[in-house]
Amino acid sequence: MKAIISFYQSSIGKKWIVALTGLVLVGFVTGHMIGNLQVFLGHEALNRYAAFLQGLGELLWVIRGVLAACIIVHIITTVLLWVQNNAAKPQKYAVNNPQAGSIGARTMIVSGLIIICFLVFHILHFTALSIHPEWKLWEDPDGRHDVYSLVIAGFRNPLESLFYLVGVFLLATHLSHGIQSFIQTLGLRSRKIAEPLTTASPYLAGLLFLGYASIPVGVLLAQHLNLPILQPLAH
Amino acid sequence: MSDTINLTLKVWRQPNASTPGKFVEYPAKNIPTDCSFLEMLDIVNETLVAQNIEPVAFDHDCREGICGMCSLVINGVAHGPEKATTTCQLHMRHFKDGDTVYVEPWRAVAFPLIKDLVVDRTAFERIQQAGGYISARNGSAPDSNSVPIPKQNADCAMDAAACIGCGACVAACPNSSAMLFVSAKVSHLALLPQGQPERTRRAVKMVKTMDAEGFGNCTNYYECEAVCPAEIKSSFISMLNREYVFAAAREAVSEI
Numbered sequence: 001m002k003a004i005i006s007f008y009q010s011s012i013g014k015k016w017i018v019a020l021t022g023l024v025l026v027g028f029v030t031g032h033m034i035g036n037l038q039v040f041l042g043h044e045a046l047n048r049y050a051a052f053l054q055g056l057g058e059l060l061w062v063i064r065g066v067l068a069a070c071i072i073v074h075i076i077t078t079v080l081l082w083v084q085n086n087a088a089k090p091q092k093y094a095v096n097n098p099q100a101g102s103i104g105a106r107t108m109i110v111s112g113l114i115i116i117c118f119l120v121f122h123i124l125h126f127t128a129l130s131i132h133p134e135w136k137l138w139e140d141p142d143g144r145h146d147v148y149s150l151v152i153a154g155f156r157n158p159l160e161s162l163f164y165l166v167g168v169f170l171l172a173t174h175l176s177h178g179i180q181s182f183i184q185t186l187g188l189r190s191r192k193i194a195e196p197l198t199t200a201s202p203y204l205a206g207l208l209f210l211g212y213a214s215i216p217v218g219v220l221l222a223q224h225l226n227l228p229i230l231q232p233l234a235h
Numbered sequence: 236m237s238d239t240i241n242l243t244l245k246v247w248r249q250p251n252a253s254t255p256g257k258f259v260e261y262p263a264k265n266i267p268t269d270c271s272f273l274e275m276l277d278i279v280n281e282t283l284v285a286q287n288i289e290p291v292a293f294d295h296d297c298r299e300g301i302c303g304m305c306s307l308v309i310n311g312v313a314h315g316p317e318k319a320t321t322t323c324q325l326h327m328r329h330f331k332d333g334d335t336v337y338v339e340p341w342r343a344v345a346f347p348l349i350k351d352l353v354v355d356r357t358a359f360e361r362i363q364q365a366g367g368y369i370s371a372r373n374g375s376a377p378d379s380n381s382v383p384i385p386k387q388n389a390d391c392a393m394d395a396a397a398c399i400g401c402g403a404c405v406a407a408c409p410n411s412s413a414m415l416f417v418s419a420k421v422s423h424l425a426l427l428p429q430g431q432p433e434r435t436r437r438a439v440k441m442v443k444t445m446d447a448e449g450f451g452n453c454t455n456y457y458e459c460e461a462v463c464p465a466e467i468k469s470s471f472i473s474m475l476n477r478e479y480v481f482a483a484a485r486e487a488v489s490e491i
């Protein structure tokens with residue numbers, strides 16, 4: 001126990017905690033995106049996937065618990081680091097002339113805290129369904145909860161779509177620094193891979209953004225151009 | 236006959252740590268472009284002395300880029316605009332006639348200001364004293380090749396050993412983190428056979444001292460790497476992240 005406490009008290013220990021929890025969350029964000037992209041395959045695919053997740057029962061709650069714990073530890077630790085870091089450099093330079101740090105790196109705390117607000121809304125919106133309780137009753141012809149149609153209904157609201165786009169954009173800026181950062185912090189960034197890694201990180205984050213953004217954009221396009229995909233079932 | 240330029244300097248002046256400081260403007264007239272930034276300050280100081288004004292205090296020693304004593308944040312960049320160059324090796328030909336140049340001290344809680352542009356960097360000494368050495372007696376020089384060291388490790392250790400302890404990494408870091416310095420010092424010995432006996436203790440103690448001295452936490456901005464005059468790479472920080480975790484684990488296990 002003493003060892004764990006002194007590890008957490010050390011600067012490097014805290015970084016490891018941030019990196020490990022971040023890694024779990026990046027894993028989740030990637031898996032979540034791949035799962036969601038099934039919306040393009042129609043109501044069969046997405047509703048079956050949603051029913052499968054619901055069918056996990058207790059396991060689903062274990063996964064949710066782990067993710068929530070990671071988020072909480074990630075936030076508490078980064079805020080602690082942020083407070084300490086501000087205290088370490090109280091007086092800034094008259095001329096601000098950064099030589100390396102990217103925009104993503106410089107805005108981690110801001111993007112992170114906004115992402116949390118987005119996350120709360122997102123869960124109420126699509127998981128707890130507290131914003132549109134009537135969605136709870138929607139079923140597809142196979143008697144499964146019609147997640148497919150409620151996703152489309154949600155994104156047909158331009159404001160909800162816009163908020164979602166802003167949320168995933170900030171997530172991408174956060175990860176443009178975060179992805180290469182956990183490799184550095186976990187001690188895996190050798191001189192050879194340093195350059196390509198730092199370059200690739202924003203692209204990987206960009207890929208996540210495109211994947212996520214394609215859903216609301218697709219829904220709105222399908223609605224206004226009357227495309228044969230991404231049309232909700234009648235309820 | 237070299238060219239000369241005229242500059243406007245905005246220099247941070249502060250008589251001591253407890254008196255608030257401010258920027259004071261001084262003209263730097265007829266500065267030969269062949270002189271270094273410190274020689275330029277010498278010229279300005281001579282004119283100040285002639286006017287009975289207290290000269291600007293700044294740190295320097297070897298003036299050949301090896302001792303790590305010179306400092307200065309020049310227009311927002313530690314050691315000025317040239318890559319891999321200490322302030323003493325920065326030549327005035329990199330400035331244009333008529334430029335305004337801001338000169339500030341290293342800013343970090345762990346480097347308290349002494350006067351004007353001079354800060355107290357003894358926190359680095361204390362980190363070194365915590366473990367940046369080997370205590371085995373060397374005796375006379377061993378036969379060459381009697382201690383085999385892989386070429387890769389030798390090269391890498393030499394790269395780390397190039398750190399001159401100037402503190403520009405701390406100055407440039409938005410968090411005032413000393414990780415680049417500490418990672419260079421820890422890696423340098425961790426890569427060599429002579430550094431092995433004290434390897435665990437070294438990493439744990441040096442990091443502990445670094446934290447206690449009030450340096451911030453590294454959040455991977457890589458500003459340090461961009462200004463380091465010895466071109467210490469931020470991959471050494473990654474190495475230290477790994478080194479520290481294994482050392483902390485070894486220490487925890489040995490205490491059970």
Ligand code: SF4
Pocket residue numbers: 397398399400401402403404405415416419459462463464465466467
């Ligand atoms: S790592 Fe580079 S910038 Fe930092 S003290 Fe050593 S030489 Fe100076």
Ligand code: FES
Pocket residue numbers: 294295296297298299300301302303304305321322323324
């Ligand atoms: S004065 Fe020695 S390195 Fe600049």
